[in-house]
Amino acid sequence: MSVLTNEASRTDILNRLKRAEGQLRGVQRMIDEGEPCLKVAQQLSAVRKALDSTFVRMTVCYIEQELDSRIEGGPAEKVRLESMMEEMETLLARMT
Template identity: 40%
Template sequence: MIGNEESITLVLNRLRRAHGQLAGVIAMIEQGRDCKDVVTQLAAVSRALDRAGFKIVAAGLRECVDGAADGADPMTVDELEKLFLALA
């Protein structure tokens, strides 16, 4: 699970924004727009996806800490490291 309702909503909003931005990048390429403009928008898409990923990892860390307090299986350091490195 990604987290609570608020976290899920934030992640979905970020992903929807990135989806729209990516559609815009595709349209820009199809229209033959300037390379600089395309790359600038593509970088914005990348940042939006990164932010969604970081939000998911942050929510996972919260769940890990809360779960450990509730007696649930906490994530290992190796598992957390892999999550972070997947976004690097």
Template identity: 40%
Template sequence: MQFPEETSVDVIKRLRRLEGQIRGLQRMVEEGSECREIVTQLAAAKGALDRVGFKLMSSAMSQQTEDTNMDELEKLFLKLS
């Protein structure tokens, strides 16, 4: 399924931001940051990744056509939860 350009641009932007968060986490581990701080940042990154998935699913569901396999969309949605 192709996504509208607006969705693709937004998702790429979110993924790049997430990439920065992950690099920051790597740095925190390398520098010996406190576990609490690392876990807090991990939770933030996980939340950001979840939001990317929901953005994609929202776009897919809003584009549904007669050819859309709703069972497949439902399975994809459940993978996110």
């Protein structure tokens, strides 16, 4: 199984996870403080969306990394790959 080697992608994904972790702590605090269920549910929905988008981002980074290592070509091919991956990320994000 491969690991993400692109440092910028790793940093982005870790930052997204830290934000989701903060949101989740906020939900826990809301429950402790007796906030209404509707407000808690809204925040839980936001946490789920954050995790879903992080999953999509990680998946796209992984695919891009694997394709990049296997594609032989010049800079034009790399640009086409980046464009395709941006479109794929947009499409996958709409599924969540």
